[in-house]
Amino acid sequence: MxxxxxxxxxxxxxxxxxxxxxxxxxxxxxxxxxxxxxxxxxxxxxxxxxxxxxxxxxxxxxxxxxxxxxxxxxxxxxxxxxxxxxxxFHNIDVLDPVIVECIRLGSFIVLPKKNKEGQIILIGRTGCMDVTGKYSVDDLMRSFAPMLDFHLMDENAQVNGYVIIEDMGDLTIKHQTMFGLDTVKKTMSAWIKSYPARYKGIHYYNTNPIFDAMFAIFSPFYPEKLKQRLHFHGKKLTDLYQYVDKSCLPEEYLPDDCAEATVGTAQDCVEDFIRKLQQPEVRDFLLRLYxxxxxxxxxxxxxxxxxxxxxxxxxxxx
CATH class of the missing domain: 1.10.8 (Helicase, Ruva Protein; domain 3)
Structure with a gap:
């Protein structure tokens, strides 16, 4: 640096x-x-x-x-x-077992393949977040930070930006209670209002009434420009395919026997990214950043x- x-x-x-x-x-x-x-x-x-x-x-x-x-x-x-x-955001180490275990939950996934626009594809799965109390909301948020900050030094990511898929499947009332207004405000401040990323689209999939209640809380904090880039697909994967090429998606988001499957399962993508985060030069960059x-x-x-x-x-x- x-x-x-x-x-x-x-x-x-x-x-x-x-x-x-x-x-x-x-x-x-x-x-x-x-x-x-x-x-x-x-x-x-x-x-x-x-x-x-x-x-x-x-x-x-x-x-x-x-x-x-x-x-x-x-x-x-x-x-x-x-x-x-x-x-x-302070004192995060990607070798910390708690950080690794939280990433392995698969509540936030960085896909290994970019789309045709060169954009990084992220999948958020709130329903995979731990609600047993083993991990705190702070633990989960600390695990998200290096997954995005990894790309700070990727110049092509700086230019082309990100596409986010928010899979709201398996969302429960317990997940809703994890996200109070204070957490929502801090999330929006850290990742929307101050982060140097170009968010080119946010796609909500597997939505349900619990999601509707959560969205009512955090949607007012979205900048107007980003609100124009929100897409709601209900439970229709075919709608999502109009925006994200199937070859970029994990097997769980593809039709059975899809010939375009190339990136493996969601867990394969998680393990692949953990290996990237733990490369010595990446870990050193992140240790200093935090x-x-x-x-x-x-x-x-x-x-x-x-x-x-x-x-x-x-x-x-x-």
Missing amino acids: SASEKYECSLEKASLKKAAKELNEDPKERESAVASFRQWIEQNNAWLKTPTDTKFLLAFLRNAKFVQLAARKRLVNFWTSRTECKEW SPEFGVKLDLKPKDDELFNEAFRKLNVD
């Missing part, structure tokens, strides 16, 4: 075109944009501690379509959220109207 590392762009050809068209990314101006962003961070390092390597900062610039002010706001929100919610080294000193943080005024919009970089 060194600011002095030699940066080499890893965007694929299609991602480069999309970045230019949709995100205002100019390869000739890319590094100067990062340098300007980094300079602003250095000017505020009395209260803001963050990695400043190029790929990490590009995640925020791309999310903000290279508008410096918007990138800075999201970075500050990112670390403010994680500082205020240490129980979800260390006390980074965050916001809340008592020193300026008020937003002082921090993001017009004077901060442009910086001269030597």
Whole structure:
């Protein structure tokens, strides 16, 4: 996570075109944009501690379509959220047996194959969350964090974004009671309002009356832009196939004897991703990300109207 590392762009050809068209990314101006962003961070390092390597900062610039002010706001929100919610984001180790066991529940799955748009596909299965009391909501949320943060350094993911399938099957009243208003607010703050990800679609499948009650609680927190990307498929997998190619999906989401099955079962996908998370270089990246080294000193943080005024919009970089 060194600011002095030699940066080499890893965007694929299609991602480069999309970045230019949709995100205002100019390869000739890319590094100067990062340098300007980094300079602003250095000017505020009395209260803001963050990695400043190029790929990490590009995640925020791309999310903000290279508008410096918007990138800075999201970075500050990112670390403010994680500082205020240490129980979800501090001192996480992907070798921790509790983290591994929570991931193995399969309540959140990262599929190994991207769709035709190059988007990462995630499956949420709230009904698989533990309701016996063996694991707390905080344990479960701590297991989700590395599964998303793994992709922070994936430049193609930064550009192409994510598609989320929310399978609400096996949802019970006990699952509903796990998600009080405070948990919903923290979830939306951490993963929707401050995370540098492009969510290109959220697809609800296997919905039922319990889901309807839960959705009524958290839907008001969705940004308007994301509300336009919500899709409801009831119990019709054929509807889902119009948006997500069958070859990307686990066997549980395919017709019997489907010739397009390529990624194995949902549990196969879970085990594959655990192996990826536990690679030494990935674990090291995540250990540092969740260390006390980074965050916001809340008592020193300026008020937003002082921090993001017009004077901060442009910086001269030597």
